[in-house]
Amino acid sequence: MDEPSSSQAAPAAPEQTLAEKPGFEPFDVSKTEPYKPSKTFSLAKMILGCFNLGFAIIAFGLSLGLEISSQHNMGFSVGVIIVLVTAGLSIAWQLAELITIAARKSRRPIHPGAHIALHLIILVLCILVVLSTAWDLSYTMQDYTVDDQCDVSPYLNAYYEYCAYDTFPTQTAADKFFHMMEALVAVTVLMTISHFTLWIMACVEADRRRKYGRKAKVVYLVANQGSVDGRVYYTPISPPQGTVGTYPTETAV
Numbered sequence: 001m002d003e004p005s006s007s008q009a010a011p012a013a014p015e016q017t018l019a020e021k022p023g024f025e026p027f028d029v030s031k032t033e034p035y036k037p038s039k040t041f042s043l044a045k046m047i048l049g050c051f052n053l054g055f056a057i058i059a060f061g062l063s064l065g066l067e068i069s070s071q072h073n074m075g076f077s078v079g080v081i082i083v084l085v086t087a088g089l090s091i092a093w094q095l096a097e098l099i100t101i102a103a104r105k106s107r108r109p110i111h112p113g114a115h116i117a118l119h120l121i122i123l124v125l126c127i128l129v130v131l132s133t134a135w136d137l138s139y140t141m142q143d144y145t146v147d148d149q150c151d152v153s154p155y156l157n158a159y160y161e162y163c164a165y166d167t168f169p170t171q172t173a174a175d176k177f178f179h180m181m182e183a184l185v186a187v188t189v190l191m192t193i194s195h196f197t198l199w200i201m202a203c204v205e206a207d208r209r210r211k212y213g214r215k216a217k218v219v220y221l222v223a224n225q226g227s228v229d230g231r232v233y234y235t236p237i238s239p240p241q242g243t244v245g246t247y248p249t250e251t252a253v
């Protein structure tokens with residue numbers, strides 16, 4: 001029997017090709033923006049910081065005035081020395097905060113963690129200042145004397161003897177000293193209140209920043225039935241606007 005010719009041969013079966021697995025489509029998750037406090041909170045903190053800067057400058061000036069004008073050993077008291085250190089530190093820190101805000105394009109202040117540490121240190125110093133200056137004022141007002149034979153300035157006339165501790169050449173000089181000390185105590189109390197408030201605000205901001213950093217965006221997946229191999233594939237889709245979750249991303253299978 002004759003074999004069929006090549007032209008009469010049965011056509012070859014078409015080669016079956018499987019569809020490409022859809023797999024997972026790339027999904028771009030927008031980067032989470034850094035935490036930004038509200039404008040009201042930032043404005044209140046800046047205004048309070050400016051007031052605090054003014055209190056520190058006044059306290060620094062009063063303590064310098066007592067150091068220079070009072071030569072009856074009051075200038076060497078522990079209270080006035082602590083005032084100089086505390087006011088100087090407060091001025092330097094507040095100026096650093098304002099310069100940082102002005103220098104950054106985003107107007108972001110210094111990290112709240114640094115504020116917590118510095119304001120706590122200054123707050124402790126302010127409490128020591130209030131206690132020491134108030135005690136000095138109370139003690140001096142009870143035991144001071146007036147001696148017109150002494151001179152508070154050792155550079156004017158060597159004939160006069162120097163005033164002893166808690167001794168003034170005139171009642172006017174004593175009143176001036178007491179007024180300056182009263183003003184210093186009042187300003188240091190205001191400094192204590194402002195630094196305590198700024199410390200609380202820094203703690204609140206740090207807590208909000210920590211909670212904001214823990215939030216994670218939820219990725220939603222939609223199931224697509226595979227027509228070739230019967231498998232089920234999940235393709236991520238864009239989450240609704242503003243949808244933010246606090247749980248880690250999970251892929252349902």
